[in-house]
Amino acid sequence: MKVITVGLLGLGTVGGGTVNVLKHNAEEISRRCGYQIRVGHASARDITKARICDTSDIQLTTDPAAVVTHPDVDVVVELIGGDTLALEMVLLAIEHGKHVVTANKALIARHGSRIFAAASERGVMVAYEAAVAGGIPIIKALREGLAGNRIEWLAGIINGTGNFILTEMREKGRDFADVLREAQQLGYAEADPTFDVEGIDAAHKLTILASIAFGIPLSFSSVNTEGITKITREDVRNAEELGYRIKHLGIARRTDAGIELRVHPTLIPATQLIANVNGVMNAVLVKGSAVGPTLYYGAGAGSNATASAVVADIIDVARALNVPAELRIPALGFQPQELANTTLLPMDAVESYYYLRMAVTDERGVLAAITKILGDNDISIEALIQKAHPEGELTTPLVMLTHKVLEGAMNRAIAEIERLPSIHGQVLRIRTEPLQ
Numbered sequence: 440m441k442v443i444t445v446g447l448l449g450l451g452t453v454g455g456g457t458v459n460v461l462k463h464n465a466e467e468i469s470r471r472c473g474y475q476i477r478v479g480h481a482s483a484r485d486i487t488k489a490r491i492c493d494t495s496d497i498q499l500t501t502d503p504a505a506v507v508t509h510p511d512v513d514v515v516v517e518l519i520g521g522d523t524l525a526l527e528m529v530l531l532a533i534e535h536g537k538h539v540v541t542a543n544k545a546l547i548a549r550h551g552s553r554i555f556a557a558a559s560e561r562g563v564m565v566a567y568e569a570a571v572a573g574g575i576p577i578i579k580a581l582r583e584g585l586a587g588n589r590i591e592w593l594a595g596i597i598n599g600t601g602n603f604i605l606t607e608m609r610e611k612g613r614d615f616a617d618v619l620r621e622a623q624q625l626g627y628a629e630a631d632p633t634f635d636v637e638g639i640d641a642a643h644k645l646t647i648l649a650s651i652a653f654g655i656p657l658s659f660s661s662v663n664t665e666g667i668t669k670i671t672r673e674d675v676r677n678a679e680e681l682g683y684r685i686k687h688l689g690i691a692r693r694t695d696a697g698i699e700l701r702v703h704p705t706l707i708p709a710t711q712l713i714a715n716v717n718g719v720m721n722a723v724l725v726k727g728s729a730v731g732p733t734l735y736y737g738a739g740a741g742s743n744a745t746a747s748a749v750v751a752d753i754i755d756v757a758r759a760l761n762v763p764a765e766l767r768i769p770a771l772g773f774q775p776q777e778l779a780n781t782t783l784l785p786m787d788a789v790e791s792y793y794y795l796r797m798a799v800t801d802e803r804g805v806l807a808a809i810t811k812i813l814g815d816n817d818i819s820i821e822a823l824i825q826k827a828h829p830e831g832e833l834t835t836p837l838v839m840l841t842h843k844v845l846e847g848a849m850n851r852a853i854a855e856i857e858r859l860p861s862i863h864g865q866v867l868r869i870r871t872e873p874l875q
Contacts, residue, residue, distance in 0.1 A: 443474045446506040447481035449518030456746030458492035472757040480506045507532045517541040533557045540752040542569035548646040548659040555770040562764040566752035571644040572721045574744030575737040581651045582772035588727030590652040592692035597644045599719035599739045600628045600635035601687040606717040609675045637666035638702040645689035654773035661783040665703035677838050684714040697782030699789050706794050706871040787847035792871035798834040800861040816852040818844045834863050
């Protein structure tokens with residue numbers, strides 16, 4: 440049986456998991472693709488470090504370029520992360536005629552267009568299933584399984600750290616800062632958690648999903664991004680009382696005016712399946728014109744889950760080795776010349792329902808003043824809760840849900856409300872999505 444030799448860049452959690460999956464499932468993998476796949480070369484910053492995998496039959500080096508350019512290597516698997524050295528190594532691999540597999544969402548979201556163009560010119564493949572939602576085969580589902588559909592929208596819990604934090608806040612009534620510290624101790628969040636809690640990681644992934652779903656160029660800079668740091672346990676409780684749950688969603692929607700790309704905390708009905716995806720798990724809900732709504736659920740990170748996707752990509756590369764380049768599945772699912780520069784909507788032009796929370800002086804006329812401002816901006820109220828005075832405080836929380844309205848109108852209304860003398864501090868706004 441012919442052998443495909445893999446060169447691995449990075450021997451951390453996912454790299455070690457990839458070695459283990461290839462070894463443990465070697466017979467099954469060979470039966471599926473017709474090749475024996477082995478890791479022959481790997482680079483790591485410290486080659487003496489203890490690993491989760493057996494590296495005794497792998498040639499190790501601290502120089503990733505030595506792996507990329509080695510004549511025996513057929514497929515380069517990039518697991519370095521970031522978009523500097525990783526980009527350099529991926530382009531070097533393509534230049535040397537190597538196929539590439541990567542789990543690097545930032546690399547694809549920011550530089551995918553350049554990488555895919557270089558790969559097309561050289562006649563090699565770039566596979567990236569593991570870049571979004573870990574072990575969930577969402578790239579393949581969108582690009583191949585749903586290819587007969589016109590995708591209308593998708594919404595995903597695509598960052599496990601944020602989902603863990605919001606789950607703990609809901610289930611145990613804990614504060615954001617307290618849960619974040621635990622997430623860091625458990626290894627779910629980095630020492631600097633900005634990418635996770637501010638939505639940047641999810642925005643990278645949404646960029647990729649939207650491009651495959653709608654056939655548009657990769658455009659990370661066009662994603663409207665908002666984090667979860669302002670969410671309080673009171674908001675979580677209020678959402679429950681109103682029949683909703685708060686999730687940090689990435690949402691891409693096709694509208695008559697253009698395409699929405701947004702990551703933000705979102706109230707979704709508690710009866711929705713995706714509302715019940717808890718802990719560090721991921722899920723993506725996709726609405727296709729023919730199939731209707733479909734849900735993809737599973738582990739979004741971790742050694743074996745992500746390695747599962749990496750190995751699946753290596754198998755796909757092996758299966759397509761003898762297929763002419765022009766007959767292979769396009770990297771983004773659409774023929775490159777057919778990617779459409781559809782209008783990407785600014786957030787002001789997006790329509791949504793809203794949850795509003797504000798602290799008000801409990802006096803006559805306050806509610807009337809607020810509802811007048813909302814009415815003047817064509818915003819109608821769906822539900823309203825006026826809470827009792829918290830002990831020791833002079834203000835009372837006012838919570839409301841609104842009907843659908845343009846974000847621009849909501850921004851104007853909030854600015855006016857915050858200028859009222861009876862309003863204390865800022866108005867908290869969370870978008871609400873029925874996902875129907």
